[in-house]
Amino acid sequence: MSPSALDTRASYLAQTHRKRLYSGIMLVLLVAMLCGGFITADERNAGGFWDGLPHVLDFPAEVLGEAAQKITLLPAHLVAFFPSLVETINIAAAATLAGAIAAVFLALLSTRGLARWPRMIPVFRRMSDIMRAIPEIVIALVLIFILGGGPVPAMIAIAFHTVGALGKLFSEVTENADLKPVEGLGSVGASWMQRMWLGVIPQVSPNFISYALLRFEINIRASAILGFVGAGGIGYDLRNAISWGQGKYDEAAAIFILLFLAIVAVDQLSSLLRNKLVGDTK
Amino acid sequence: MTTATLKAGAVRQVNGKKTLSFALLGAVLAYFVYIFFTFDIASLGQRASLENARTLVADSYSYKTHITKSNRGAGTLTASIEGEKKGRYPEGSYPDWVEIDGTDAFVTLADNSVVELAGKVVYYDVPDYGAIKVTTRNSGIDLELPTAEAPEFISASRNRVAITVPGGRINVTKAKTEIFRYFTGWEMFFFTLDSPFYGKSPAQLAYLASSAPRIDPNTSNLALMWDGFWNNAMWRHSDVAWAIVETILMAFLGTIGAALIALPLAFLSAQNFTRNMVARFSMRRIFDFLRGVDGLIWTIILSRAFGPGPLTGALAILLTDTGTFGKMFSETLENVDDKQIEGIRSTGAKPIQRYRFGVIPQITPVFISQVLYNLESNTRSATIIGAIVGGGIGLLLTQAIITGKDWEEVSYYIVLIVLMVMMMDSLSGWLRSKLIGNKDS
Numbered sequence: 001m002s003p004s005a006l007d008t009r010a011s012y013l014a015q016t017h018r019k020r021l022y023s024g025i026m027l028v029l030l031v032a033m034l035c036g037g038f039i040t041a042d043e044r045n046a047g048g049f050w051d052g053l054p055h056v057l058d059f060p061a062e063v064l065g066e067a068a069q070k071i072t073l074l075p076a077h078l079v080a081f082f083p084s085l086v087e088t089i090n091i092a093a094a095a096t097l098a099g100a101i102a103a104v105f106l107a108l109l110s111t112r113g114l115a116r117w118p119r120m121i122p123v124f125r126r127m128s129d130i131m132r133a134i135p136e137i138v139i140a141l142v143l144i145f146i147l148g149g150g151p152v153p154a155m156i157a158i159a160f161h162t163v164g165a166l167g168k169l170f171s172e173v174t175e176n177a178d179l180k181p182v183e184g185l186g187s188v189g190a191s192w193m194q195r196m197w198l199g200v201i202p203q204v205s206p207n208f209i210s211y212a213l214l215r216f217e218i219n220i221r222a223s224a225i226l227g228f229v230g231a232g233g234i235g236y237d238l239r240n241a242i243s244w245g246q247g248k249y250d251e252a253a254a255i256f257i258l259l260f261l262a263i264v265a266v267d268q269l270s271s272l273l274r275n276k277l278v279g280d281t282k
Numbered sequence: 283m284t285t286a287t288l289k290a291g292a293v294r295q296v297n298g299k300k301t302l303s304f305a306l307l308g309a310v311l312a313y314f315v316y317i318f319f320t321f322d323i324a325s326l327g328q329r330a331s332l333e334n335a336r337t338l339v340a341d342s343y344s345y346k347t348h349i350t351k352s353n354r355g356a357g358t359l360t361a362s363i364e365g366e367k368k369g370r371y372p373e374g375s376y377p378d379w380v381e382i383d384g385t386d387a388f389v390t391l392a393d394n395s396v397v398e399l400a401g402k403v404v405y406y407d408v409p410d411y412g413a414i415k416v417t418t419r420n421s422g423i424d425l426e427l428p429t430a431e432a433p434e435f436i437s438a439s440r441n442r443v444a445i446t447v448p449g450g451r452i453n454v455t456k457a458k459t460e461i462f463r464y465f466t467g468w469e470m471f472f473f474t475l476d477s478p479f480y481g482k483s484p485a486q487l488a489y490l491a492s493s494a495p496r497i498d499p500n501t502s503n504l505a506l507m508w509d510g511f512w513n514n515a516m517w518r519h520s521d522v523a524w525a526i527v528e529t530i531l532m533a534f535l536g537t538i539g540a541a542l543i544a545l546p547l548a549f550l551s552a553q554n555f556t557r558n559m560v561a562r563f564s565m566r567r568i569f570d571f572l573r574g575v576d577g578l579i580w581t582i583i584l585s586r587a588f589g590p591g592p593l594t595g596a597l598a599i600l601l602t603d604t605g606t607f608g609k610m611f612s613e614t615l616e617n618v619d620d621k622q623i624e625g626i627r628s629t630g631a632k633p634i635q636r637y638r639f640g641v642i643p644q645i646t647p648v649f650i651s652q653v654l655y656n657l658e659s660n661t662r663s664a665t666i667i668g669a670i671v672g673g674g675i676g677l678l679l680t681q682a683i684i685t686g687k688d689w690e691e692v693s694y695y696i697v698l699i700v701l702m703v704m705m706m707d708s709l710s711g712w713l714r715s716k717l718i719g720n721k722d723s
Contacts, residue, residue, distance in 0.1 A: 033534075034538055046589030049593055052588035097310060097313065129707075132707075136666070145683060150321070
């Protein structure tokens with residue numbers, strides 16, 4: 001071996017060692033942060049982790065026990081709470097639909113080469129960033145104060161966040177869209193709306209719908225949680241069932257079952273549809 | 283096949299697509315109409331409380347100072363910001379727009395009109411209207427007006443007179459007379475009234491901090507200043523800072539913990555690493571179960587065992603995300619390239635070495651980018667979960683909203699939450715580009 005090759009080998013090995021050392025340090029740092037964080041969180045928690053651990057299953061056991069005692073009532077509860085489940089799903093669906101439609105415009109307006117007003121691109125991008133950053137609960141709580149309880153505040157809150165979240169994902173898709181159809185349509189005098197509707201949307205709609213379905217899954221969970229803080233739907237019933245304690249756990253069990261089934265069903269359905277649309281076989 | 287049949291086919295196809303897209307549009311419209319009726323959006327206008335909306339907006343950028351005179355007993359006069367105990371001026375001291383002359387008090391409102399409080403009588407010369415005299419007696423409240431009928435801005439009854447003018451508000455009841463004057467800004471954001479630094483300009487503060495003699499001989503002015511700010515009773519800066527830290531902590535512990543747990547489990551549920559059908563199948567069902575039982579339900583179950591606090595929130599995020607990560611990682615593992623593993627194997631590597639050098643480098647980019655993405659989105663979830671389990675900024679926000687009077691605090695928290703999420707977003711973007719290289723930036 002010539003000296004130069006040896007040098008190369010030595011410096012390569014040194015580089016690898018350094019890289020590994022850095023990775024090792026990073027890993028140790030991460031673990032240290034995890035441990036420190038865990039201890040801090042444990043100290044600031046009302047009940048300690050090790051004290052609570054044996055009791056994790058107490059509540060599920062209590063719920064299941066009570067539900068088992070009143071098993072005959074379960075079908076009636078399932079029927080009784082079904083409308084609330086429908087409301088929760090409706091909140092998510094309407095919010096996803098409205099949010100997705102607005103997000104399409106936001107994405108097109110913030111994509112280079114497609115924007116109606118190219119100078120406004122940074123404005124629309126910032127807008128989508130801010131809409132994405134505001135958690136649903138903030139808007140929902142403020143709107144509940146103004147509009148009163150019910151599904152509408154939750155719907156608006158989720159839709160608002162959806163616009164930002166989907167706007168970003170959609171614009172990633174439109175950035176990769178083929179501009180030739182748009183130019184072709186432009187050359188025959190098509191307006192901006194026509195160029196987008198006929199030139200861009202057909203290219204990107206499978207991806208758009210796939211992302212919107214993914215968002216729908218997320219939004220159902222969000223809708224259930226917002227119900228819990230007072231925005232109607234099955235979350236609200238759940239809070240009543242568990243907070244009134246004594247004798248209501250059979251209802252809580254029914255709501256758990258409904259929520260679980262709904263989430264799993266929507267997950268399965270949407271992943272089936274998405275696979276069909278985007279055509280990957282995962 | 284002739285051109286005619288080809289054309290007919292194409293036309294049919296185009297028409298079919300046209301019908302389909304119109305049908306879709308119709309379905310979306312029909313759904314919105316259905317939502318319009320089931321959610322009863324038509325009556326929303328009546329249910330909405332514009333009064334609430336107005337206080338919310340006004341309160342978020344302004345505050346009011348109450349001047350209260352008791353109409354019973356000695357008739358003491360007090361001044362306090364937002365009428366709160368924490369914001370009360372020390373006994374006998376008043377803001378400079380309140381003038382004391384013997385037993386009388388003269389209160390200047392924002393439009394420079396002056397309200398005179400003389401014993402149990404209130405004199406007020408309303409601009410563009412005329413002089414009003416309100417007298418409180420044991421039998422009730424007498425109102426003397428220059429016009430025969432009370433104008434719109436005065437609502438009067440036997441027990442209560444309320445006057446709302448652009449410069450402020452006057453409320454007279456048998457018990458007390460209150461005058462509200464509105465100011466722009468967040469009151470006492472830095473220092474409360476009892477702090478020696480209250481009402482000082484930034485230049486004065488800088489002077490005090492750097493060179494002035496010590497106010498408290500035991501500590502430096504700067505430390506005193508920090509103490510006054512940090513332990514501000516009105517805005518509770520230290521509590522808010524802890525709440526933000528707790529929220530980020532929940533997201534961090536939950537996400538990273540879930541990733542570390544899910545990684546080894548994902549090997550068990552990936553087809554190309556685990557030949558055992560039963561192990562694979564049961565692992566997958568566990569992941570599905572963890573994801574299907576929503577974060578909300580985990581939160582409820584865990585908060586029964588661990589009580590309110592950040593740890594409960596972190597564990598709830600951890601459980602849900604273990605399911606999400608497990609599914610995602612196992613899909614990534616199933617798509618790894620076998621050639622690299624075979625290459626490593628050909629050098630005589632043991633299984634552990636094959637995983638370490640053949641598999642891990644392939645999945646690291648997906649792993650890191652997914653974890654960072656979830657870290658950012660979980661910061662948002664942690665805000666919501668905090669509202670339920672009682673920890674972090676979510677709790678402070680819900681408390682402030684439920685009290686329904688400190689809207690300036692609500693807007694402060696909202697601004698902090700948005701900044702926190704955006705910070706986590708850019709942090710995760712920065713880390714991603716550092717760790718795996720980003721083609722875009």
